[in-house]
């Protein structure tokens with residue numbers, strides 16, 4: 001039996017100091033931690049429960065977004081301001097997991113959940129997955145080929161969102177990291193994030209005045225309660241029907257959430273039409289590494305992205321209430 005001590009500090013400094021101890025880590029909703037712990041794949045001597053901290057709060061308006069790290073997935077997904085001004089986040093969250101898990105799972109925990117592969121979930125440290133149709137096609141390393149599982153992270157990458165992070169000790173203080181800096185390809189170990197020991201995510205922030213022109217499309221093996229085979233998050237800055245700027249991120253394809261600057265550049269200045277979308281997604285396979293089991297993901301990625309782009313246009317044509325539907 002892998003026993004642990006559970007503590008519930010009520011101050012940030014006590015939390016980060018406790019979690020900086022060897023073998024300690026945070027627990028928020030517990031839907032990943034306890035799952036892995038039961039499998040014997042989450043060795044820990046001390047779990048520091050974050051639920052005594054005041055890390056709640058949802059602010060979502062046209063100028064700025066701020067989500068407390070302990071906000072639950074359902075609360076954020078169903079929030080009227082998030083659905084109106086940041087539909088890509090609302091859609092990504094409401095297409096995640098089940099209502100029960102979304103009622104427990106938090107913003108911070110979702111971003112740090114582990115990939116759903118034996119490499120990450122089998123207690124044997126030498127256990128690695130064989131080639132499978134789920135394998136990532138971007139950012140594959142000798143350590144991992146497992147796609148990063150968070151839908152929320154893909155939406156936040158497309159928004160170029162930032163994370164507020166607090167570390168242990170006075171010197172560490174608070175820092176802000178872009179989502180694109182927070183995730184790193186697991187090149188020297190299985191670690192895919194940039195957190196230092198004891199560091200805690202306190203909030204998610206974004207400033208994207210055009211984010212209401214955004215959408216998330218998720219392709220999965222069954223229509224509910226399933227991780228993405230491929231997903232696409234897109235955000236468009238539109239001048240009438242012309243695209244000023246496009247942001248595209250995808251899930252299910254990278255060992256971390258993946259962004260596509262070449263496809264984004266191909267859309268800038270173009271009309272928001274199916275022809276422009278199809279031309280832009282043609283370059284999305286740059287740097288893709290496939291094998292016979294997962295090569296289908298290249299075409300699926302292109303089609304999923306076109307569908308997400310078309311969904312933004314359809315939402316725009318349907319008017320301001322469409323984001324709630």
Ligand SMILES: Cc1cc2nc3c(=O)[nH]c(=O)nc-3n(C[C@H](O)[C@H](O)[C@H](O)COP(=O)(O)OP(=O)(O)OC[C@H]3O[C@@H](n4cnc5c(N)ncnc54)[C@H](O)[C@@H]3O)c2cc1C
Nearest residue numbers: 026028029030031032033097105106108109110112151201
């Ligand atoms: C059956 C099933 C289906 C699922 N389907 C999906 C899906 O389709 N899409 C999807 O995105 N997810 C899915 N999930 C994953 C689920 O969304 C995550 O388990 C959940 O979001 C994790 O949040 P939590 O608060 O419970 O995290 P916890 O289990 O409490 O913590 C997870 C990790 O994050 C760390 N952590 C937590 N909060 C912080 C913080 N503020 N700062 C620093 N570290 C922190 C913990 O130390 C731990 O390592 C599914 C899960 C299950 C069990």
